[in-house]
Amino acid sequence: MFFDTLIYLLFLSLVVGVYWRLSWRNQNAFLLAASYVFYGWWDWRFLGLIFVSTAVDFVCAHAIESSSNDAKRKLALVISVTLNLGFLGYFKYCNFFIDSFALVVEQMGVSVSISTLQIVLPPGISFYTFQALAYIVDVYYRRLKPASSFVDYALFISLFPHLIAGPIQRPSHLLPQVQAARSYDSEKIFNGILLIITGLFRKCVIADNCALLADGAFGGKLGEGNIFVLAIGAYAFAWQIYGDFSGYSNIARGSAQLLGFHFMVNFKQPYLAVSLQDFWHRWHISLSTWLRDYLYIPLGGNRGGEWRTFRNLFMTMAIGGGWHGANWTFIVWGMLHGCGLGLERLISRTSEIGTGIQGWVRSWSGKTASFRTWLQRIVIFHVVCIGWVFFRAESVGHAWHFLYLGLTRVQWIPEYATATIFLIMFTLPMFVIDQINERRGEEYLFERAHPYGRVGIGSILIGATLLFAGSKSNAFIYFQF
Secondary structure, eight states: OOTTTTHHHHHHHHHHHHTTTSSSSHHHHHHHHHHHHHHHTTTTTTTHHHHHHHHHHHHHHHHHHHEEEEEEEHHHHHHHHHHHHHIIIIIIIIHHHHHHHHHHHHTTOOOOOOOOOOOOOOTTTTHHHHHHHHHHHHHHTTOOOOOOOOHHHHHHHHHHHHHOOOOOOOOHHHHHHHHSOOOOOOOHHHHHHHHHHHHHHIIIIHHHHHHHHHHHHHTTTTTTTTTTHHHHHHHHHHHHHHHHHHHHHHHHHHHHHHHTTOOOOOOOGGGOSSSSSHHHSSSSSSHHHHHHHIIIIHHHTTTSSSHHHHHHHHHHHHHHHHHSSSSSHHHHHHHHHHHHHHHHHHHHHHHHHHHHHHHHHHHHOOOOOHHHHHHHHHHHHHHHHHHHHHHHSSSSSHHHHHHHHHOOOOOHHHHHHHHHHHHHHHHHHHHHHHHHHHHEEEEESSSSOHHHHHHHHHHHHHHHHHHHSSSSOOOHHHHOO
């Protein structure tokens, strides 16, 4: 059940219509049932997996809270963490490790024949696993009281708007909302509908049309690799993944608002970043803050000197890259960002230029940017695009070959002009929208305008979505994670 389908919109309408006619406790039970129907839509067998994980985490959290014995508390923590990471490792990385082992052995000159397992990846397992890990860790460190109701905790894990691809909800943010009564607010409902509309526009118009160009460039349909194929492919995929994931996040946040919940903002105009650090303050914020709080800081953070800080950054981003998928391309992508963040930190510590960069990173001003700031934005955007080549490519070798041909060959054919016009036509609207949102500090276009104005904007976006939706159906990229 994809978010950009009629069946989801019908499902959401039915759920919302019934939900607000129920009492609070009945609302939670109904939403839990609806969320399990939503998740079981792909394959009902996945329901057993999420239920077992939820039940074990619930029991372990109460064992941690009720015990004063450190050994017992740690044992309960280890059981929960091991189970969650075990499920994630088996379903997502088992074949990856088998293939990597076979490759290493073959490089040593030993012929092996190893068959991979026919493992179906449960949708969104990376997202709800990280959410469960945050919960059990927060309970262990007594930052959070465990949920007294199993229904409340199960709903916190499986609430359908965030279940498949986030945003990754913090227990301290979402769980209290689940445990408290929600009240009907027509303004929030109105904003939720507009968030869904903007999300559909980003996904169906921006992402799906850019996907046509990205697939053509990386798949060889635009001809042999050269500087123009590289540019078209990298730019198209950059806007595809941004439109895809930010669109999904908007639909998820809008759906949650229709039910009286608030989800954290997951994107803040990331391609206007002036450094890689700034980029990660704006891109997939729920993941970047999770990695910071539950991985980077426990590893030592910026304590212990520059070398350890660089190591912690590198390890965090490499693991974050691996979280995205069972392929070395994602790990290399994470490593590149880790090296880039470390290099930025080194520069900021050793030069006046770096001091200026730190100041710009901390600046969230919506005022017109200077030429120097725009230069930084252009540089960082292209650094990010180079990283996206590894993220999109089928293999690390394919990524290197694509980059090598793109940076060493120049060849022009008339079709590139058409492709460029097509790319500009479907990325310029997003760029303009980001500029307006950045300047006005808004989550969606003209968020604080008069209701009639917002209805007009929503109507225009609906019309544009119906007219210009991509002709190729593309699943949300992050569904595979």
